[in-house]
Structure formats: structure tokens, C-alpha cells
Amino acid sequence: MATLPKLDLGLPTYDSLFSTEEERQDANAEKITTIPIDKITDFKEHPFHVTMDEDMAKLIDSIKENDMLMPALVRPKEDGTYEMISGHRRKFALSQLGRKEMNVIVRNLDDDQATILMVDSNIQRENIYPSERGYAYKMRLEAMKHQGKSVKEFNGDIGTVYEKTTSCQVGTKLRSDVALADTTEFSARQVQRFIRLTYLVEPLQKMVDGRHENEIKIAFNPAVELSYLTESEQYDLANAIVENQRTPSLAQCQEFKRLSHDGELTTEFIDDTLSEEKPNQREKLSFQMKEIDQYFPKDFTPGKKKDLMIRLLENWAKKRAREQER
Structure with a gap:
């Protein structure tokens, strides 16, 4: 004898009838x-x-x-x-x-939810390298684009998620980078500048992060300009920086970017540029006058003190030269 198929009448189950709301919530x-x-x-x-x-x-x-x-x-x-x-x-x-x-x-x-929660749970840390922030924003931005009309906002260390629409009152969809910027302390333009750091080759990323083995540091704004160079140009530049122990200024990086865009940036130009000593990279000696005031008469002006120090150094240099000739 054939068995009749079970009909789903939408009736509550036995367990649901005799369990409390608290128990049902706890189960979920x-x-x-x-x-x-x-x-x-x-x-x-x-x-x-x-x-x-x-x-x-x-x-x-x-x-x-x-x-x-x-x-x-x-x-x-x-x-x-x-x-x-x-x-x-x-x-x-x-x-x-x-x-x-x-x-x-x-x-x-899903992958997009996981990416957004991963980024947001880590981006709150105090000590984050600029390139780390760039990669994180890039990943989050891509996940937000996949999600379409809505993005997920993170709250709490274990990832409570709230939905936030990316549409404004007139119904036009907001740009994803603007929606991303709303979840950060930065403007949409600054978010995009962080993302530009992901286009740097690894040696330059380490320099902008301050974690290069030679303790070479590139400032953020010049690093953004360098991100527009081709990969081979960036490696040439990284090698030249290490060889000359000098980093390019913002103006020099902008010139590199312009020449790269026109296909005219050469290794020779990079080397020649970095071999020029920048004013801010010249060695400077500084001290407070109170450290040496005790060695001068009270009526000596700063100009007289300077003249005396130069004469004393000249005499010291001449004395050393005579001693070395013996």
C-alpha cells in the first residue's frame, strides 16, 4: 500500500509549542x-x-x-x-x-561580509602602517562594491554588523569610496591616497612604513606620487635611494611622475636627481646658547661668539695639520 506524502500545513512543531522564547533565542x-x-x-x-x-x-x-x-x-x-x-x-x-x-x-x-569584518576589526588598532591601511581600505572597498546597494558597518570586537544604505535622499547611489570614508576618520580623497600605496613595490612600501632594513623613510605625500611610476621604474628608484642614502622630495617625485607618464623617466635621471644634496638633508649642528654662554664674556654678542668659535676652530685645524706633517 503506497504511503501518502506528508503535508506541510505550516503548523508549529511540538518542540516550538513547549519551549519558551528565551530557549528558542538561546538555541539560535x-x-x-x-x-x-x-x-x-x-x-x-x-x-x-x-x-x-x-x-x-x-x-x-x-x-x-x-x-x-x-x-x-x-x-x-x-x-x-x-x-x-x-x-x-x-x-x-x-x-x-x-x-x-x-x-x-x-x-x-560570505566573502564580502568576512572581508569587511576582518578589516574593521583590525583598522581600529593604534599602530598601523600606511601600506597596511591602504591594503585594508582597498579590500573593504572591493567588498562594498560587490554588495551593491548596501554596505555593512562594524561595531565591537567580535563583529556585530549593521546595515547602512548607500543611497541618498534623491535615490542616487553614493560612490563606494565616499561610503567607505564615512566609516573612517578620513575623506574619500585621503582614502584613495592610502589605496595608492598598494601600487608601490615592496621596498618602497617598507620605506613609507618606516620598516626598511636600512632605516630609510619616505614621507606619505611623496610616496603617493611614486605609486604612479611603473614597477621597473620603482625598483630603479628604490635601488638609487639605497645607494645614495637619500630620498626624493615631493617636487622631485612629482617630476618623476610626469616623466614616467610621458615615457621619459630614465635610470640616469633618477641617479642624477638623488645624487644632488637636498637642503633638508645637509648635516646640521645645533645647540642652545646657554650650553656655551659660560665660556664667553658677558658682553659678547652672538656675532662675536660666532666669530671667536670660527677662529678657534681654524687654529685647531692648523695645529692638527702641523702635527700630522711631523
Whole structure:
């Protein structure tokens, strides 16, 4: 005898009839769980550097003393592992302490949601390199473009998400970079300038971040101009900077950009430009007059003090020259 198919009459289930609203909400609530650290992979193309610096040492000491107070946020992967959304630094700290597990909240997120939460949970840190901020804004901007009419705003360390429309009162869609700027302390133009840093080759990125091995530092505005050079031109420039131990000024970078646009920037011009000593890169000796006032008569003017110091140095140089001739 054939069985009749079950009809879905839309009636409540037995469990729902005899469970309280509190129990139903609790069943749907996200739970903190503990999973092995080796089951958690870093977020794909995570833009923030996780290094053993002073802040990390403080975090390790804090976890050692108080344990990890805030759970990380992860999303499940098809292979049974998890991808980190928020908590890369905590994971590193736990690994340094020899811990094998960490407390997490597991949340199902699509790629765009995960990207926005990953960026927003890290961008709030105090010490962020300019290039890190650029990559983060670039990733978030792309995710916002994918989402279409709405973007997600982040609040809280474990990623509470609120929806925000990108449409204005007359119904025209806002530019994504303007919507992104609304979530930051910067203007849309400044956000785009940070994103330009992602077009720099790695040696120049390290220079603008202040993490170059030769301790060479390029200012933000010149670095933005250099981002318009071709990759090979940027490598030529990076090599010339190291060789000459000098960085280009903003005006020089703008000239590099113009010549690159016209296809006229050469290695020789870069070398010649950097071999010229900039006024602000000449060695200067400075001290306060009160440090040497005790060695001069009280009625000596600054001009007389200068003249005397020069004469004394001249006599000292002549004496050294005579001694070396013996």
C-alpha cells in the first residue's frame, strides 16, 4: 500500500509549542567554543603584519596573566577547518605561549561580509602602517562594491554588523569610496591616497612604513606620487635611494611622475636627481646658547661668539695639520 506524502500545513512543531522564547533565542545564539589553533588559518591576503613588537609583548603578558578575555571570530571552511576573521594577533600570542587551543565564535559569513569584518576589526588598532591601511581600505572597498546597494558597518570586537544604505535622499547611489570614508576618520580623497600605496613595490612600501632594513623613510605625500611610476621604474628608484642614502622630495617625485607618464623617466635621471644634496638633508649642528654662554664674556654678542668659535676652530685645524706633517 503506497504511503501518502506528508503535508506541510505550516503548523508549529511540538518542540516550538513547549519551549519558551528565551530557549528558542538561546538555541539560535552564537556560542563561544574552543577549537585547536592549528585548525585556524589566517584570512586570505590578510593585510596587517603580525610581528613580535612591543605591543605584542604586552599582549602576551596580558594573556599570560589574565587569559584571553575576548574570543576570536572565525568562519567555517568546507574542509572542516576555520578561517580567522578577527583575532590574528591573539592567535600569535597564544602560539608564543605554547597554547594549543583558543576560544572563538564561529559565524557563517560570505566573502564580502568576512572581508569587511576582518578589516574593521583590525583598522581600529593604534599602530598601523600606511601600506597596511591602504591594503585594508582597498579590500573593504572591493567588498562594498560587490554588495551593491548596501554596505555593512562594524561595531565591537567580535563583529556585530549593521546595515547602512548607500543611497541618498534623491535615490542616487553614493560612490563606494565616499561610503567607505564615512566609516573612517578620513575623506574619500585621503582614502584613495592610502589605496595608492598598494601600487608601490615592496621596498618602497617598507620605506613609507618606516620598516626598511636600512632605516630609510619616505614621507606619505611623496610616496603617493611614486605609486604612479611603473614597477621597473620603482625598483630603479628604490635601488638609487639605497645607494645614495637619500630620498626624493615631493617636487622631485612629482617630476618623476610626469616623466614616467610621458615615457621619459630614465635610470640616469633618477641617479642624477638623488645624487644632488637636498637642503633638508645637509648635516646640521645645533645647540642652545646657554650650553656655551659660560665660556664667553658677558658682553659678547652672538656675532662675536660666532666669530671667536670660527677662529678657534681654524687654529685647531692648523695645529692638527702641523702635527700630522711631523
